[in-house]
Amino acid sequence: MTRYLLIALAGLSVAACTTGGSAIDGGETVMPTPDFADDSMGDNSVDPDAWCGASAMGYLVGQSIEEVDLESLHGNIRVIHPGMPITRDYRRERLNLDLDEAGVILRPWCG
Numbered sequence: 602m603t604r605y606l607l608i609a610l611a612g613l614s615v616a617a618c619t620t621g622g623s624a625i626d627g628g629e630t631v632m633p634t635p636d637f638a639d640d641s642m643g644d645n646s647v648d649p650d651a652w653c654g655a656s657a658m659g660y661l662v663g664q665s666i667e668e669v670d671l672e673s674l675h676g677n678i679r680v681i682h683p684g685m686p687i688t689r690d691y692r693r694e695r696l697n698l699d700l701d702e703a704g705v706i707l708r709p710w711c712g
Contacts, residue, residue, distance in 0.1 A: 651711075652693035653693060653695055653696040654674075654675070655696055655710050658674075658709035661709055662706055666698065666700055666704045666705070666706060676694055676696055678697075679696070679697045681699050681700060682700050682704075683701060683702055692712065694711070695712060696710075696711065
């Protein structure tokens with residue numbers, strides 16, 4: 602008899618913790634649709650090279666790195682020489698400059 606009483610009490614305590622299924626404010630609550638327009642991971646229409654300004658740095662392609670005043674470029678800049686090990690962490694505000702063996706800029710990109 603005590604066993605049935607404990608089972609019934611446990612069932613009532615679990616049922617007391619659940620909601621009745623209706624919203625507190627009358628059931629008209631609608632969650633807003635998230636805006637993923639700035640999500641560079643999920644929206645292909647966003648230019649990933651726009652975050653660090655790489656899309657505006659096309660004029661650097663073909664120039665020697667020694668001719669470029671890196672101090673005039675804003676933000677975090679990483680110059681990547683051929684065969685140079687680099688970290689794989691993605692930082693959308695970091696401007697990367699890929700160089701060839703002669704030190705000529707091949708590609709600006711964010712990451």
